[in-house]
Amino acid sequence: MKKKPLIAVMIFSALLIPALLSSCGVSGDDGGALGWFFGVIIQLSSGMWASLELFALTLIFSMPLGLLVCFLRRSRFKVIELVAKFYISIMRGTPLMLQLLVVYFGPYFVFRIPLSTEYRFYAAIIGFALNYAAYFAEIYRSGIEAVPKGQYEAAKVLGYSRQQTFMKIVFPQMVRHILPPVTNEIITLVKDTSLAFAIAFVEMFTLAKQISASESNIMPLFVAGLFYYIFNLVVSFVMGKVEKKMNYYSR
Numbered sequence: 023m024k025k026k027p028l029i030a031v032m033i034f035s036a037l038l039i040p041a042l043l044s045s046c047g048v049s050g051d052d053g054g055a056l057g058w059f060f061g062v063i064i065q066l067s068s069g070m071w072a073s074l075e076l077f078a079l080t081l082i083f084s085m086p087l088g089l090l091v092c093f094l095r096r097s098r099f100k101v102i103e104l105v106a107k108f109y110i111s112i113m114r115g116t117p118l119m120l121q122l123l124v125v126y127f128g129p130y131f132v133f134r135i136p137l138s139t140e141y142r143f144y145a146a147i148i149g150f151a152l153n154y155a156a157y158f159a160e161i162y163r164s165g166i167e168a169v170p171k172g173q174y175e176a177a178k179v180l181g182y183s184r185q186q187t188f189m190k191i192v193f194p195q196m197v198r199h200i201l202p203p204v205t206n207e208i209i210t211l212v213k214d215t216s217l218a219f220a221i222a223f224v225e226m227f228t229l230a231k232q233i234s235a236s237e238s239n240i241m242p243l244f245v246a247g248l249f250y251y252i253f254n255l256v257v258s259f260v261m262g263k264v265e266k267k268m269n270y271y272s273r
Contacts, residue, residue: 096166154211
């Protein structure tokens with residue numbers, strides 16, 4: 023069992039090595055099945071980097087934004103709470119593809135701002151970050167509410183402020199509780215990056231469909247699927263290690 027994550031990392035690295043070689047001018051014209059596979063990976067290389075960049079930046083922006091939305095959702099002010107609830111309801115209740123279209127075309131239809139090719143990338147990040155922030159907000163809220171109320175009372179007796187109570191008592195326990203659902207969302211994000219095609223953002227799966235259509239061959243789609251699968255194995259392995267390290271109460 024311990025060898026499986028290592029094998030996944032090796033295969034994942036094997037998929038990225040041709041992408042690195044392509045940037046150095048190396049091509050895969052050797053012929054045969056291996057040469058064809060090498061050539062497909064090189065053609066998908068730019069899409070791989072685009073998917074990885076979209077994935078990483080979405081996490082960087084959506085996770086802290088989700089914590090902010092969580093605080094607003096738990097606000098004592100009813101208006102702020104209702105606004106946060108409405109935001110979460112819209113983000114979780116409408117398709118991500120529709121949200122990407124609104125973010126991309128919205129500035130043009132509302133403010134008549136001309137659309138540019140560069141804006142596709144920013145629109146994809148904004149759309150994904152706003153969508154996943156809503157899901158992370160609810161996950162954070164469930165983790166905070168899982169902390170027993172007695173610990174809040176104990177912190178108050180010890181003279182902790184609200185900020186100290188959250189950072190020293192609530193937050194560490196919240197992180198431990200939310201790791202499994204956060205892992206699920208991260209795995210979903212890996213696959214959802216393919217939805218960026220809705221605004222003509224060229225990520226890996228879009229390139230795979232183009233190659234498949236040009237060659238009249240479905241195999242490039244399976245190569246792209248292999249990338250997603252191996253990437254998710256690596257994510258699951260890393261998050262599993264983090265979860266095991268955080269689960270110090272079971273030792």
